[in-house]
Amino acid sequence: MPRLDARHVFQAVNALDGLLAAGAAGHAVAPVPALAAIAASQAALTAACLCPRCRFLGPVITRVATTKPEVALTFDDGPDEAMTPRILALLAEHDARASFFCIGRRARQAPQLVRAAAGAGHSIENHSWDHSPRFALFGSRRLAHEIDETQDLLADLSGQAPSCFRAPVGFRNPWLAPLLAERALRYAAWSHRAFDTLDPAPARIARRLSRALMPGAVILLHDGRNARDAAGRPVLETVLPTLLRGLQARGLRVVDLPTLLAGHDRALPSQDVPERDAAPAPRAFR
Ligand SMILES: [Zn+2]
Structure with missing residues (x-):
């Protein structure tokens, strides 16, 4: 499956904006699927922004692949x-x-x-x-x-x-x-x-x-x-x-x-560790 990143989402949103503009100009478009696709794109982008270890928004250091102790x-x-x-x-x-x-x-x-x-x-x-x-x-x-x-x-x-x-x-x-x-x-x-x-x-x-x-x-x-x-x-x-x-x-x-x-050894595979044991209910920040 091809890798998706934030730029793809923006390209999709732009394309869909174009569709809506065409609709506004009187051309035949299907507004409901277009709006649904925009909402889905925005939801995906929001999820990526709130995901501290996702690579969707650029390279992220998590666990480092190394042979050193x-x-x-x-x-x-x-x-x-x-x-x-x-x-x-x-x-x-x-x-x-x-x-x-x-x-x-x-x-x-x-x-x-x-x-x-x-x-x-x-x-x-x-x-x-x-x-x-x-x-x-x-x-x-x-x-x-x-x-x-x-x-x-x-x-x-x-x-x-x-x-x-x-x-x-x-x-x-x-x-x-x-x-x-x-x-x-x-x-x-x-x-x-x-x-x-x-x-x-x-x-x-x-x-x-x-x-x-x-x-x-x-x-x-x-x-x-x-x-x-x-x-x-x-x-x-x-x-x-x-x-x-x-x-x-x-x-x-x-x-x-x-x-x-x-000491990062590029020959080793990526070593993401799934996050478990979530925190207690957070209180307001600051
Ligand atoms: Zn902090």
């Missing part, structure tokens, strides 16, 4: 005054490296944390300027602004421009992939996620993450907006040491995402 940890939504230093200390204890997908506005508020993470050998990546819940509704110009402002600040603070981008909540639109390509940025999703902003039960999160103990896994965690357990502690305080010990016990080295990608 390596796993990438990624932390979103920071830097966070309370959590980022604790995470940096835990990573140092386990000689682990990670990627921090920083929100530009937060990085401007706590530049010392970005410098500290970069200075400890972690990679700093781009997670938009504002982390707007409307990100996927932005046009090309606004998206470029979100990417470029953050890119400039993080490059300045860390000494190296980010090489990966992740959209807020993973929602994208068809304008994002061309902008990333122009900037030589790769789009990073994940293979396993903890739901650590939504789930207050560390044991349940640890169980979910136990499925991520495999080479090439890209694990999504959060230093910003971490859920609190029954005692009021951020869940990662309990979960992260368990995860790091589990990875170590399996002989898996914890690396940042660019390092994992550098």
